[in-house]
Amino acid sequence: MPSAAGQTLRKVLAQSQKELLGDWLQGQLAASTLRSDLMKENELREQSRELLALLQTATQNGSLERIDGTDWTAVREFLARVSRSRAQQGFSSSDTATFVFSLKEPLFARLRADLGNDAQALADELWATGYLLDRLGLYTTEMYVKGREEVISRQQREMMELSTPVVQLWENILALPLIGTLDSERTQVVMESLLQKIVETGASIAIIDITGVPTVDTLVAQHLLKTVAAARLMGADCIISGIRPQIAQTIVHLGVNLSDVTTKASLADAFSIALKRTDANLSRYSGAAT
Amino acid sequence: MAVVHRSVLPIRSQEDIVRVRKATRESAVVQGFSLVEQTKIVTAASEIARNTLDYGGGGEVEVTLFSEPPRRGVRLVFSDKGPGIADIEQALKDGFTSGSGLGLGLSGAKRLSNEFSLQSKVGEGTQVTIARWR
Amino acid sequence: MEKIPILKMGRFLLVTIQVDMHDQLAMQLQEDLTDRIVAVRARGVLIDISSLEVVDSFIGRMISNIAAMARVLDAETVVVGIQPAVAITLVELGLSLEGVRTALNVDRGMAMLQQQLAAEQG
Incomplete structure (x- = not known):
């Protein structure tokens, strides 16, 4: 049949x-x-x-x-x-x-x-x-x-890459402006791309700006701390800027210890301290730009 | 779970630990791990292999490449016929050591793995399983 | 027996670790290095591990030990070239290399040591 x-x-x-x-x-x-x-x-x-x-x-x-x-x-x-x-x-x-x-x-x-x-x-x-x-x-x-x-x-993947732009602000200074909700996976991608960029550019200071991040939970806070620790092992310092009042409260309530990390209110403050620390020669740099 | 490849390596000397690291790295590369994922599982393997040699008096590791879509991973089963671990809970704590190490071996390897299990009988031996996948 | 070469550069010693070390080799390096620090009255030690793909707790401890021993012998240690994947893994492992200074590469590490030396000599 x-x-x-x-x-x-x-x-x-x-x-x-x-x-x-x-x-x-x-x-x-x-x-x-x-x-x-x-x-x-x-x-x-x-x-x-x-x-x-x-x-x-x-x-x-x-x-x-x-x-x-x-x-x-x-x-x-x-x-x-x-x-x-x-x-x-x-x-x-x-x-x-x-x-x-x-x-x-x-x-x-x-x-x-x-x-x-x-x-x-x-x-x-x-x-x-x-x-x-x-x-x-x-x-x-x-x-x-x-x-x-x-x-x-x-x-x-594309969104992930788009949402984690590591930019060079100055000689030896990188910035990572984070925008939107951070989940564990995204934070991990951010961490890796920041560390990779540190190697590529030879930057000695990285500013992680979280002005655009609405909330931070324990896991994300820990990921941020790990990023700071990993960067330090590589020989670069991190500054975290733009911590909102609610996030500051959450961080303290969660018992996350940020005392070893330099924190600044705004990206501008962080940038200014980074310039001081890297001993940036402003006149030479602005001269080169013209 | 589909087993893609399986092999057994002895752990009898310090050179064997280096070989275990190498074999783990190769397996992770075959499974398409990112560099960070490779490094994590290789480091975990190194920690456990050293435990097998130092505390278990040597033994072996079975390396399995597995695929359970959408996951692909590497599983390592370390076994020795050493004295065994009396207090497993304590052994898994950070900073606990019965030897000269930092006591990060077991707890660290656990943090670096997606899967971790430890079986031990005093006087009979210890078996540690770690796995990582992507 | 194989050994990891130690180079002398002025008042500093430079060690470039390029092989996947087994534990004995790491212990040997620790011994050789402390001997050399005393022999040449070195003021600084640079350990370049940029070629190392794995640093586990044993090697991490060895590095911490070298730094601590060198400090007792009046030499500062800077570890340079830790790769991102290795750094992430070390943090996850729970190893922060407490008390060890780090720099991105040999140049930076060297500058760090020179600065320190200059500051001491005022």
Whole structure:
């Protein structure tokens, strides 16, 4: 039985590929789900053609019930690529799955034309084909989600980098203006990029300005202290500036000991003390700027 | 949990500790750890390996590279047939030492790991497991 | 037996640690260094560990010990070139190298020692 089902599908894919492609494209282009704003017609044509060709090869030898075998590798890879690129182009997950599901209509029509008189065989064939396309459609959705996850994690990384700009204020003086809520992971990234920048620039003082940080919890306070300690091990001093009154209260209530750390009310105060400590030669520096 | 790779190294001499550090570093690199993550697990491995040698009279470490998506990590199981630890809670405290060290070995290694466990029976030996993942 | 070379630069000694040290080598360095401090009447010691990828509590303790012993022998110790990943790990480990001065690189460390010496000689 299972070997019989799929025979017509194989035949249709092998012999009527051109007609199938024509019908399928027509259906896709007419559908209300078409996203001509996101994708050009010839790109859609190319993808449809490629999938049909790959399906033909896969169905020749491969099982129709399982798509995880080696016969289906090329199809899977193709669908993964299409899904990911569509995820990045901004298609929704149903738009993307529809690409595969929309093949049902032209394919079923061909099967019906071929097996019109044999109701039993047609039912078997439709079941096998439907099952296969459902599998492929679900796989597409899965890959789409993966693609989205990649987009999300890339954006997270980018945001992380954007939100931790280490800037050089003066010769030997770095500043790290922190803005927004600090969670443990972000503080860790901040810490690493600050220490890395200290090595790169050879700075001897780093100012961590937390004016833009609304709250500090114990974990974050401890991370800040660890940053200061790590910088000290490397031979650089840290100054923490811009501590808001509420944060000062929290820090004391939490029992976090900041007594070993230089703290200043504002970034300007911190900068001025940093200039004094590094013995900056202001006239030379301003002279060089002109 | 899928085990990607597993190997066993002896800890019989100080050179072996260096080898454990090297093997841990290589495993962490294979698993795609960042430099900081590599350094943390290597340092933790070094601490425990020294304990195995100094207090356990030598032993071995089993290094396992594992993958449990989305995590990938390195797990190290140190075992010795030494005298064992009578008071585990005390041994895990900062500053506790029965030897000449700073007493940061166990507690420090615990802080540097995502997973830490210690089993010990007096007179039979000690097994310390540490793991870190990304 | 392998040894870590100790270079003399004026009144200072420079040690560059480039190998992943086993414990015996670290102990040996501690001994050699104190001997040399006395032999050349050194006033400062620079320990460059920028090539070290791991500093565990044993090596950390060795460094603290060297600094303490050197101070007794009237020489100041500056540890230079601790890498960010190593610094973060040391802090997490709970090791702050109390009493050890640090600098970003050999140049800075040298300047630090010279300043100190100049201040003493007034």
